Amino acid sequence: MARRKKIYEGKAKTLYEGPEPGTIVQYFKDDATAFNAEKKDVIEGKGVLNNLLSEYFMLGLGQIGVPTHFLKRLNMREQLVRSCEIVPLEVIVRNYAAGSMSKRLGIDEGTQLPRPIVEYCYKDDSLGDPLVTEEHIAAFGWASQQDMDDILSLALRVNDFLSGMMLAVGIRLVDFKIEIGRVYDGDFQRLVVADEISPDSCRLWDIESGQKLDKDVFRRDLGSLTDAYSEVARRLGVMPNNPPAPSKPTLVN
Numbered sequence: 106m107a108r109r110k111k112i113y114e115g116k117a118k119t120l121y122e123g124p125e126p127g128t129i130v131q132y133f134k135d136d137a138t139a140f141n142a143e144k145k146d147v148i149e150g151k152g153v154l155n156n157l158l159s160e161y162f163m164l165g166l167g168q169i170g171v172p173t174h175f176l177k178r179l180n181m182r183e184q185l186v187r188s189c190e191i192v193p194l195e196v197i198v199r200n201y202a203a204g205s206m207s208k209r210l211g212i213d214e215g216t217q218l219p220r221p222i223v224e225y226c227y228k229d230d231s232l233g234d235p236l237v238t239e240e241h242i243a244a245f246g247w248a249s250q251q252d253m254d255d256i257l258s259l260a261l262r263v264n265d266f267l268s269g270m271m272l273a274v275g276i277r278l279v280d281f282k283i284e285i286g287r288v289y290d291g292d293f294q295r296l297v298v299a300d301e302i303s304p305d306s307c308r309l310w311d312i313e314s315g316q317k318l319d320k321d322v323f324r325r326d327l328g329s330l331t332d333a334y335s336e337v338a339r340r341l342g343v344m345p346n347n348p349p350a351p352s353k354p355t356l357v358n
């Protein structure tokens with residue numbers, strides 16, 4: 106088989122040219138990085154879990170009419186997505202204070218926010234993805250006002266969808282990050298949810314115990330990351346823990 110053309114290698118995923126024009130294969134690696142790649146490790150099984158979970162979330166979003174780049178999962182580590190031009194922003198939605206917001210504003214982690222707060226960071230690893238305002242975004246032409254209206258509405262729809270889905274399985278969606286892509290249909294551009302949605306890019310806390318089920322387990326050395334991600338997958342029914350019981354009648358003594 107001919108070698109595929111690698112387009113880009115990121116921290117957690119590698120992108121290859123897809124089989125048809127306008128498509129890309131996203132390969133989910135087991136690499137975990139944090140603090141702008143100062144902390145690194147290989148966590149066996151992380152890529153498989155994120156591939157399955159991201160597929161699950163993207164398909165669900167598609168079903169409620171939120172456009173995404175997702176086309177189909179190809180195998181345990183790869184999915185086919187529409188190629189798009191990534192808006193150079195990390196769009197963060199927060200429901201509870203945590204992480205950088207808690208540090209920046211001195212709010213205890215876990216404090217419920219008065220309403221979901223959307224933040225934008227400029228995607229540039231060499232600068233550490235700095236927080237920017239809509240003024241910067243407009244002035245530097247990273248996105249138009251119309252794009253920003255659409256991005257805000259997409260981000261809030263994703264938040265409602267994910268929050269509800271998580272609540273149903275006893276998990277609090279504290280915050281998350283999404284990336285937005287532009288796809289072109291002739292002269293028209295559409296914005297879609299791109300990249301991935303997984304416990305790498307969300308904060309997920311068990312509602313009862315407060316246990317962290319996301320990448321903070323790795324960032325803060327809180328235990329096994331695969332156990333945490335598997336628990337999310339198991340609760341959502343993406344990777345059932347207990348295989349279905351055999352349907353054959355069993356002999357009762």
Ligand code: UDP
Pocket residue numbers: 195197203204205206234280281282305306307308320
């Ligand atoms: N996040 C992410 N990628 C980044 C930065 C943040 O996926 O490069 C996610 C992070 O997992 C969390 C949310 O965005 O769910 C808010 O992160 P925060 O700004 O608190 O960053 P951190 O605490 O990681 O510095």
